[in-house]
Amino acid sequence: MSSLKETLREKIEAHRPRTQKLLKEHGHVVIDKVTIEQAIGGARDVRCLVTDISYLDPMEGIRFRGKTIPETFAALPKPPGCDYPSVEAFWYFLLTGEIPSEQAVKEVRDDFRERSRVPNYVFDTLRAMARDSHPMALLSAAILSMQRESVFVRRYNEGMRKAEYWDPMYEDSMNLLAKLPQIAAYIYRMKYKGGAIIPPEPDLDMGGNFAHMMGIPKPYDDVARMYFILHSDHESGNVSAHAVHLVASTLSDAYYAFSAGLNGLAGPLHGLANQEVLMWIQNLMKEMGGKVPSREELKKFLWDTLNGGRVIPGYGHAVLRITDPRYTAQHDFALKHMPDDPMFQLTNLIYEVAPGVLREHGKAKNPWPNVDSASGVIQWHYGVTQYDFYTVLFGVGRALGTLANITWDRGLGYPLERPKSVTTDMLEEWAAKGGRPMK
Ligand code: HAX
Secondary structure, eight states: OOHHHHHHHHHHHHHHHHHHHHHHHHTTOEETTEEHHHHHTTTTTOOOOOOSSEEEETTTEEEETTBOHHHHHHHSOOOTTOSSOOHHHHHHHHHHSSOOOHHHHHHHHHHHHHHOOOOHHHHHHHHHSOTTSOHHHHHHHHHHHGGGGOHHHHHHHTTOOGGGTHHHHHHHHHHHHHHHHHHHHHHHHHHHSTTOOOOOOTTSOHHHHHHHHHTOOTTHHHHHHHHHHHTSOOOSOSHHHHHHHHHHTTTOOHHHHHHHHHHHHTSTTTTTHHHHHHHHHHHHHHHTTTSOOOHHHHHHHHHHHHHTTOOOTTBOOSSOOSOOHHHHHHHHHHHHHOTTOHHHHHHHHHHHHHHHHHHHHTOOSOOSBOTHHHHHHHHHHTTOOOGGGHHHHHHHHHHHHHHHHHHHHHHTTOOOOOOOOOOHHHHHHHHHHTOBOOO
């Protein structure tokens, strides 16, 4: 090992007990307005972000513009013969808080269609990347490659007034959203279907067109609508939403900002968990010789995972303290359309057993399933068995919430985000004094 790396390793190991002591013995000590635990621990529960687009209640789950998931599904217009609202209607609702008329939804759809042509260089970029690149790296790079299209940048360079900033942010967001499903489907077909690309069908709504470009028949169009809506927004503090907001706060454009959010979403503690769930479930099935395990066998597998120092993927949440209503919505879909699917049945068994094991384990604050617990199982059922693609689907949905948020950020003139950091020495000094008053 190089002396640089060896010295660094020694420093990290020597420093770790200081951080652990601060957390254990002085975590409750208040510095200015937050505790030492919050300063070290990822700003948990610090109320310092504002959004009116969605709110996450720990005991109730997400509300989009004040409506729960079932209320949102019930209130918004649906394409004929479909069970779920169109993504276009939902986007209108997220941006404005109003339920759009059929005519307003049609106008959004027409507008998306006008903006939907993906520049050829995006496909060239995707094809030029190594074939074993993760689909999230492909998606993020594709978005970034389109940065040159930014209307915000052009108008900013022309000297637009601050009060107008939201307008080109809206234009960039619309342009990006209109192209995103095609880019995602292209990545899928390029990577897993031998490059047999299916051209878009412009008369379909976004969910329908996505299913068409993926090459998957009904009811996958409804899976797409449900999936994009459920994954759209989870208030502002989660990593992908926060990364988009943070980057956009520099007046960086929607392409830079959304690409950054996707990079955060690609982490195993966030959006990548849906891929991890599937891998974990398949390992379990493999160990059981392909059959659904008994409760006892499952319990042992759960404990083996925990004792191996790994997390149970798809369980736990930083804010929620109940079963995630996004899990429930997907469970309801699966119950209607695929009740006999063995992996769905296994998901149900895990739901019965895992919370008890996690409680006994005693670490996770929330032993209940999150959004990622059932989503991969539905994709698998409809033939999307390439689980490293699942986070791309999450990313397409997440565009709706994050782009709505940064459009409003610019509308309200939210400033550059810049929290203050302190050193470990300072924390130890304030801990010894019992705190640091606001100055
Ligand atoms: N299995 C085992 N241990 C878990 C756990 C799980 N599912 N969930 C939490 N814990 C552990 C944590 O690792 C932590 O342990 P340490 O003290 O040793 O670090 C302890 O319990 C306390 O964690 P917490 O406060 O309950 O949870 P966090 O807010 O720190 O983390 C996570 C929230 C979602 C990241 C966490 O529950 C987790 O790792 N879950 C599994 C991965 C997962 O499903 N991620 C997707 C989350 C949904 C999402 O955002 N999707 O995008």
